[in-house]
Amino acid sequence: MAITSLLFHSPKPFQHSKPFHNPNRKSFPAKPPTCILKPNNKTSSPYEGHKLQWKEELKIAYGSDQNLENIDKDDAFFQECIDRRAVDNVRMLIVDAVQNAKAGHPGMALGMAEVGYHLYRHVMRYNPKNPKWFNRDRFVLSSGHGCLLQIYEVLFSCLGSDERNTNYAYFLITGPLGQGVANAVGIALAEAHLSARFNKPDAVVVDHRTFCIMGDGCAMEGISNEAAALAAHWRLNKLVVIYDDNKNTIDGDTTLAFSEDISARFKALGWNTINVENVKTLIGKLSRKEGTSKAHHGTFDEDDYQSIRDKVKWNDREPFHVIPLVYREFGYKAEQTENLERNWDATQDYFRRKYPQEAEEFRTLLNGGLPPSWEDSLPVWSMSDAVDATRGYSEKCLNHLMKILPCLIGSSADLASSNKVYLKGYKDFRSHSPEGRNIRYGVREHAMATISNGIARHGSGLIPFAATFLVFSDYMKNAMRLSALSDAGVVYVLTQDSIGLGEDGPTHQPVEHICGLRAIPHMLVFRPADGNETAGAYRVAIRNREAPSVIVLSRQKVAANMEGTSSDGVKTGGYIVSDNSGDGGLPEIILIRTGSELCLCEASGELRNEGRRVRVVSLVCWRLFDVLSKEYKEYVLP
Numbered sequence: 001m002a003i004t005s006l007l008f009h010s011p012k013p014f015q016h017s018k019p020f021h022n023p024n025r026k027s028f029p030a031k032p033p034t035c036i037l038k039p040n041n042k043t044s045s046p047y048e049g050h051k052l053q054w055k056e057e058l059k060i061a062y063g064s065d066q067n068l069e070n071i072d073k074d075d076a077f078f079q080e081c082i083d084r085r086a087v088d089n090v091r092m093l094i095v096d097a098v099q100n101a102k103a104g105h106p107g108m109a110l111g112m113a114e115v116g117y118h119l120y121r122h123v124m125r126y127n128p129k130n131p132k133w134f135n136r137d138r139f140v141l142s143s144g145h146g147c148l149l150q151i152y153e154v155l156f157s158c159l160g161s162d163e164r165n166t167n168y169a170y171f172l173i174t175g176p177l178g179q180g181v182a183n184a185v186g187i188a189l190a191e192a193h194l195s196a197r198f199n200k201p202d203a204v205v206v207d208h209r210t211f212c213i214m215g216d217g218c219a220m221e222g223i224s225n226e227a228a229a230l231a232a233h234w235r236l237n238k239l240v241v242i243y244d245d246n247k248n249t250i251d252g253d254t255t256l257a258f259s260e261d262i263s264a265r266f267k268a269l270g271w272n273t274i275n276v277e278n279v280k281t282l283i284g285k286l287s288r289k290e291g292t293s294k295a296h297h298g299t300f301d302e303d304d305y306q307s308i309r310d311k312v313k314w315n316d317r318e319p320f321h322v323i324p325l326v327y328r329e330f331g332y333k334a335e336q337t338e339n340l341e342r343n344w345d346a347t348q349d350y351f352r353r354k355y356p357q358e359a360e361e362f363r364t365l366l367n368g369g370l371p372p373s374w375e376d377s378l379p380v381w382s383m384s385d386a387v388d389a390t391r392g393y394s395e396k397c398l399n400h401l402m403k404i405l406p407c408l409i410g411s412s413a414d415l416a417s418s419n420k421v422y423l424k425g426y427k428d429f430r431s432h433s434p435e436g437r438n439i440r441y442g443v444r445e446h447a448m449a450t451i452s453n454g455i456a457r458h459g460s461g462l463i464p465f466a467a468t469f470l471v472f473s474d475y476m477k478n479a480m481r482l483s484a485l486s487d488a489g490v491v492y493v494l495t496q497d498s499i500g501l502g503e504d505g506p507t508h509q510p511v512e513h514i515c516g517l518r519a520i521p522h523m524l525v526f527r528p529a530d531g532n533e534t535a536g537a538y539r540v541a542i543r544n545r546e547a548p549s550v551i552v553l554s555r556q557k558v559a560a561n562m563e564g565t566s567s568d569g570v571k572t573g574g575y576i577v578s579d580n581s582g583d584g585g586l587p588e589i590i591l592i593r594t595g596s597e598l599c600l601c602e603a604s605g606e607l608r609n610e611g612r613r614v615r616v617v618s619l620v621c622w623r624l625f626d627v628l629s630k631e632y633k634e635y636v637l638p
Contacts, residue, residue, distance in 0.1 A: 054082055054325055061085050061313045086326050087117050088312040091286060094148045095308055096319040098299055107283040107295035108146030108215060111246050115281075116149045119211055121330070127337045128330070132459065134366060135344050137208050138187050140172045140454075142180025142224070143215035143244060145297070147173045172457055175485075176478055178221030181241065182447050184212035185227040186454020188239035189429070189439075190462055193409065196435035198362050203351040205344070205362065208238070215244045216254050219262050223479075225269075226447035232270030235431040241266075246283040248293045286311050361406045368545065369407025369461030375539050377404040380567070381531035385560035390596070391495040391553040393531035393560065395420035397538045398465070402426065402437070405542070409437045410452065410465035410491075413445045419467035419495045445472050449479035449490070456488035463542060467493035470510040470552055473517065483548035484522040491541045492550040497527070497595060500556045517550050518622055524549040526570065526621045529598035531560040533620055536570025540624070554596040562599060565618060573624025574636055577601070579615040580608050586638050587615035594619050 051071070058068060058081050071078045090113050098104035109116075119139065126136035141149060150171060172187075174180035187210045194206040218224050231239055243262060247254045263273045284295020288304045300308065309315050352359040364371055377400045381393070402408055402423050409429070416422040416438070427436030441448040445468050452464040466476075473480065473494055483490045497510060518525045524547055526537035534553070541549035562577070569575035577598070581587045589612055591601045604614040617636055619625060625633065 050325070050328065051078065054078070054085075057323060057325060058082075058085060061088065082325075082329060083117060083121065085323070086121070086329060087113050088314075089321075089323050089326050090117060090151055092309070092312060092314050092317075093151045093320060093322070095286075095300065095305065097148055097151075099305060100319065102299055103297075104148065104299070105145040105297040106148060106287075106300075107248070107289075107297065108143050108244065108246070109148035109151075110285045110287065110295070111281045111283045112146065112149065112213060112244050113285070115213065115242060115244075121333055124211060125208065125337055125340055127341045128334045129338065130341060133341050133344075134459065135206065135208050135341075138172065138184075138210045138458075140174070140180045140184040140187065140210065140212040142174055142178060142184070142212055142218045144173050144175045144177070144180065146213075146215075149213075174482065176221075176482070177215070177217035178219075178223040179450050179453075179479065179482060180212055181214050181218055181224040182227035182450035182479075183454035183457065184210050184239060184241065185231045185236065185447075186451035186456075186464075187458050188231065188236040188454075189234065189451065190455045190458035190460055191238060192234070192236055192434045193429060193437075193462075194362075194365075194460055196433075198351075198358055200351070200355060200358075203347055203354065205347060205351050210239050212239070212241045213244055214241055216247065216258060217249055219243065219260070220249075220258055223446050223450060225265070226444045227451060228266060228271065229269050230441065230444065230447060230451070232266075233431070234429070234434070235270075244281050246281045246291075248283045248291075248296060250293060250296055252293045365406055365461035367461065369405065369463055370542070371404060371406075374401070374404050374542075377401055378535040378539060378567075379531070380535070381560035383559070383561045383563065385531065387557045387559055388531070389495075389554045389557050390528055390530070390534050391418075391420045391555065392557075393528075393534040394493060394495075394538075394551065394553050396531075397535050399424055401538065401542070405463070407461050407463045408465065409439065409455065409462050410467070411439045411441065412467040412493075413441045413448045413472070414443045415468055415495075416440075418469070419493060421465065421467040421493055441466075445475035446479060449476035449483070449492070452490045453479060453483055453486065453488045456483070456490050457486065463489060463491065463545075465491040465493055467495065469496040469508060470494040470513050471496065471508050473510075473513055473550075477516070480517070480523070480548065480550075481520050484520050487522075487546050488548060489545040490548045491538075492548065493553065494550060495553045496555045497552045498555045500554075500596070514552060517552075522547050524621055524623055525552065526550065527552045527595035528570070528620055529593070529595055529618055530558055530562045530565050532567040533565055533570055533618065536567035537620070539567070540571050540621070552595065556596060558596050558599055564616070565598075569618070570620050571624065572628060572632070573621040573626070574617055574619040574633075576636055577616040577618050578604070579613075581613040581615065585613060588613045590615045590617060590637060592617045592619050592637075 055071060062068060068081070071081060091110055094106050094109045098106045124137040124139060127133045141147065172183060174183055191206060191208055191210065198205055214224060245262070263275055267273045282291050284290045286308045287295055287300060288307060289295035379396050379400050398421060412419045412421050423438050426438055427433045428438045428440055429436040448466045452466045455462050455464040480492065496508065514525065514527065517523060524541065524544065526541065526549065528534040528537045528551070537551045541551060564577035566575060579587060589607060591604055591614065593601050598618055601616045604616055607614045
């Protein structure tokens with residue numbers, strides 16, 4: 001792991017200097033390594049025609065700068081010149097995007113343009129022509145308002161085989177500040193876990209890095225500290241966080257409310273930290289608002305816009321102009337990374353031949369993680385089975401599923417025994433046993449949920465589950481909402497859904513929480529009434545990889561199989577449990593219940609004895625019921 005604090009000063013005119021060298025760079029397989037971005041000095045010498053064309057473009061940009069004479073003598077310096085001009089082009093695309101939309105957040109993107117370019121052009125491994133190549137490096141932008149750095153994806157998209165393909169899987173952007181840091185920890189956790197499970201001395205099939213950019217706002221949010229503490233504890237040594245310390249937030253300079261030494265904080269957590277001296281990022285670089293909070297968001301006035309164009313010698317070019325040579329420059333990167341993927345494919349072939357059992361499990365994961373007939377592993381309860389809380393039935397479901405599903409991983413925020421989510425027979429995920437599938441998050445609900453989002457977005461087929469008390473869902477609501485917005489199929493297991501047993505007092509008795517969770521768009525909230533509905537909830541939640549699910553479970557005991565309930569009926573969201581209306585008859589009374597209150601509908605027997613027509617409906621998941629046909633809904637609730 002590394003947190004790299006990049007404090008960029010304004011660059012001086014071109015100077016022919018020695019390439020940056022970090023003498024301390026080495027591999028640390030058993031402890032946190034130190035990682036730093038540095039130029040790739042192995043860039044192949046461009047062919048002469050390419051060099052001549054670039055020389056013309058560089059003369060436009062820098063005139064008769066005497067240092068340009070070194071281009072013919074030093075390929076590394078020539079590459080540096082190309083990189084700087086490409087960054088100029090990216091900055092102008094950022095400016096043009098904001099001016100055209102008449103809104104946006106250009107400040108961070110302008111300030112970090114060099115860093116973004118260097119990562120995409122010289123550091124990260126990925127294949128633009130196959131964005132979902134599994135062993136690619138991942139990049140997470142925690143400073144989500146700087147999403148105009150996505151321009152790198154736009155540039156690379158032109159290299160793909162399908163121009164309509166906009167699903168670029170090597171770039172993850174989060175909205176609320178700090179979330180991306182924890183997402184990156186989840187992605188790095190997934191890599192470490194799968195490396196331990198599948199890599200062999202002679203066949204390394206999982207080996208990628210995770211890069212993350214965070215800003216001052218991310219550093220202020222507590223979620224970044226929760227996640228960073230876990231990353232250090234787990235020794236996730238392929239995670240690199242780059243700190244954009246531009247010392248500005250929306251309200252003004254960070255000295256208004258922030259005086260921490262972030263490098264010292266991360267070092268205290270157990271990270272290796274590097275401060276890049278004599279360098280400073282400038283929010284809104286090139287603008288007259290440069291270095292101030294005014295550059296955070298908004299457009300540029302006409303004078304400022306023209307001034308920016310003057311500074312980069314862009315006056316004769318239309319908005320959104322891309323130097324054709326820049327596309328070609330990114331093409332060289334694509335050629336290099338295509339070879340990386342071909343080599344990985346060859347390793348995969350060898351892995352399949354020599355380790356067929358592990359290779360089949362790995363293939364299952366990469367294809368979604370669900371082997372055929374996996375649902376058959378779920379337990380079935382009869383009316384004669386002993387009563388238990390639905391959290392107890394959930395425990396049996398999880399441990400049955402673990403025997404057949406290679407994809408499940410997760411646990412609880414220090415409540416595994418109460419939530420009953422500990423996976424028996426499996427190790428804990430720890431620095432010395434990263435193959436373990438029980439993740440110990442400690443008392444960090446928010447980090448647990450956001451890290452789970454990162455695991456789900458890793459793209460490896462892993463299905464994370466995260467457990468705590470229902471009342472503590474408030475601690476992680478923001479992350480749960482982002483699960484829904486980003487199609488992250490996390491399974492949330494929330495127990496102690498009860499005011500029937502209240503030894504911990506009103507602070508631990510949820511009242512309004514389920515209503516809040518049901519209000520989150522795209523979130524499936526299940527409140528099973530017995531063992532079989534609990535199994536049905538897991539069946540739907542595991543199968544549904546395009547949305548998060550919440551399984552809300554009781555602490556008090558309920559029947560294992562109430563008469564009329566159905567595991568299969570859960571997929572409809574709502575179904576008829578009992579009805580004495582007779583063929584074609586309509587009920588006079590409909591009793592609708594969910595969860596542990598469904599058993600209270602046994603009182604319908606007294607009403608029926610009085611001659612009333614009564615229907616009992618289990619509305620176990622409102623959202624699933626709502627999306628079904630009008631005819632079905634009218635049938636259940638006439």
